[in-house]
Amino acid sequence: MGDAQRYTEYTNTLRQLASDAATGLPVALDQLRASIDGEASAQLRRLVPLDYRRKVGAFFTPAPLKERVASLIRSHKTSVYLDPTCGSGDLLLAASSILPTGATLRETLEEWTHRLHGYEINEEFVAAARYRLVIAAMLRHGIAEGTLRPNFDFASYFSNIIVADGLARLSKPSNFDGHILLNPPFGTISADARVPWTVRPTSAAAVFTYHAMTHLSQGGRMTAILPDVLRSGSRYRSWREQMDTLGVKEPLVTYGQFDEHADVDVFLLAMKAAPEHEVESRSDWWASTPTAExxxxxxxxxxxxxxxxxxxxxxxxxxxxxxxxxxxxxxxxxxxxxxxxxxxxxxxxxxxxxxxxxxxxxxxxxxxxxxxxxxxxxxxxxxxxxxxxxxxxxxxxxxxxxxxxxxxxxxxxxxxxxxxxxxxxxxxxxxxxxxxxxxxxx
Ligand SMILES: C[S@@+](CC[C@H](N)C(=O)[O-])C[C@H]1O[C@@H](n2cnc3c(N)ncnc32)[C@H](O)[C@@H]1O
Missing domain, CATH: 3.90.220.20 (DNA methylase specificity domains)
Structure with a gap:
């Protein structure tokens, strides 16, 4: 058994938890809450070797960053959210936290299934993302307090979260008019021929965000957690210039260290796709200089x-x-x-x-x-x-x-x-x- 397969141990726990809660067996509320918070990350670190996590860039978004993302996306109405590198679903959980619930748990699950899409290369993470979203919906309906005890099969929900190569999907022409949520791998990859700003190996995060913006139709949105070097490093100037031709940025949010386990500074980039001639004013990638003082x-x-x-x-x-x-x-x-x-x-x-x-x-x-x-x-x-x-x-x-x-x-x-x-x-x-x-x- 290798790589991410050991994560199955945790997805089995999640399945059991969701199934117990759905069938009305007693389940501790704290346990349910932990499962949609930092526990998935802690289990990732326990079960999946660091070498592999680094290789695929598996670092799941921690709670404070999820809240920042939720507050950034809250004001924009959208039909569908897509996370092209969804891991065990933390950004989709952030999106679900601002989605309305239906009259019943079943209705909520149907609506969220329709609106939450994700790609991920590791099937164990896909399974975890689905179970965690089911648990999030249950918590929103107060199922842990025993107010709702439907005995139904939840396996058919979240069928739009699938095993797929997110980069290959984003690179295909599309007219996606929803909201792309991204915390991509931060490692280095070869720039493919369709990336116009470099011919050298470059940051995977830069390639993912560029393709994400080209994947959107006008008016579609992207909110991304990115390494700060893309914002401030001189070698990403051409990437920044390219990004500025693809849409309008909201003021950037500089955040600081990703979390206590990943010592890399990140910022949040929120953009709306717009044709170049309509991008009237571009906000800065950093504070403008000189100032009045x-x-x-x-x-x-x-x-x-x-x-x-x-x-x-x-x-x-x-x-x-x-x-x-x-x-x-x-x-x-x-x-x-x-x-x-x-x-x-x-x-x-x-x-x-x-x-x-x-x-x-x-x-x-x-x-x-x-x-x-x-x-x-x-x-x-x-x-x-x-x-x-x-x-x-x-x-x-x-x-x-x-x-x-x-x-x-x-x-x-x-x-x-x-x-x-x-x-x-x-x-x-x-x-x-x-x-x-x-x-x-x-
Ligand atoms: C930084 S993690 C973020 C996961 C999730 N979006 C979050 O915020 O917690 C990146 C994820 O991308 C996955 N990944 C790496 N390359 C990918 C690709 N080409 N297509 C889809 N997923 C990929 C990794 O397995 C990992 O789970």
Missing amino acids: SAGRVDDRFTVRVGSVVDNRDPLEGPEYPFARAKDLPASGEMSLPGRKRRFAGTVFKPPFVLIRRTSRPTIPGQTRVSGVLVTGKRSISVDNHLIVAMPRDGAVDSCRDLLEVLACRETTEWLDNRIRCRHLTVGAVRDIPWTVHSLDE
Whole structure:
């Protein structure tokens, strides 16, 4: 037995639970509630090896994110919801939470069957999704309190949730006018020939969302949970431009870490399909700069580059220079020449300049997101590629000190958290940091 097959142990539990509840046997309300909440994820982690979960990108949406999705989709009326990578149905459960119920449980199940569609490559997850939706409908009817005890076969419900390759289905021409809900796999896949923004292997999440938007007819909607790098990473600029030709975005929701088990920052993208000529105004993928309180951007005053040394790759050839590495740098402040030396034949930098670490974790409350270190001295320095170098266009040490203040101020942390939530700062993000005047006046 391998891969997702072990999940059958849990789908059997769900089947028994649904069957007991439907036939009026005593079932603990807490157990029913847990089965439509985080339990499916916990069982996934217990039963299915991490290697396989990573391979297919199986990370089920946790309750707080489900609620965010439900609140985003609530205001849009739609006939049908489709989750093309539905896992064990968490996003369909979010959709069901805003669907009305019928006069009887049977009526509700019929209506929800009609309106909730899903594709998933693992049949064990498909089975779990169906049972969980049945249980959600029972809970909405108060069946656990014993108010309704129909003795019927529920196996025929949710027949639109099926084993299928969601990407293949989305890639086919269609006129789907419902609402696509997506928490796709986040791994890397080859971009197929119909993806116009890249020829290289790329994020599966980018490919799924692009095909989802092309699958919709005008007016159809998509709400997706996506890795933050799609919103903020420079290598997804063409994807963002393509997406902007396919519809109108609602203001983006930056969310933070997916959950305590998946350390990846995500955002929520909600879009309505519309032809390019009708897309009048495009909202930003990040906060716009500069703001009223800022006077331009860092780029106006500094040349910003990534350090040029790849230490374990570049040969120890050329002149010997002092060598600045991220791990030898003080947390902030000023330094003169680094003690470490290295031979290097590539680009070196002449002080004064500011070094900024490329890895910077977002959203640690109360902490500054980035801090710079001012380097002074007369000799040129080679710089490790884990550091960003900001060289003042006027060559002045005082300009570098001003930059240290801009980096340290609260507004910059807030701005960066909004602009880029993944751990690697980009040169583009540093260039765009607003030059916040009032922080320098205080
Ligand atoms: C990130 S999980 C999300 C599941 C569910 N949408 C949720 O929000 O909980 C992605 C799911 O996609 C499934 N999957 C991966 N590739 C797929 C494909 N080509 N077609 C359909 N499902 C796929 C995985 O097995 C996994 O269950």
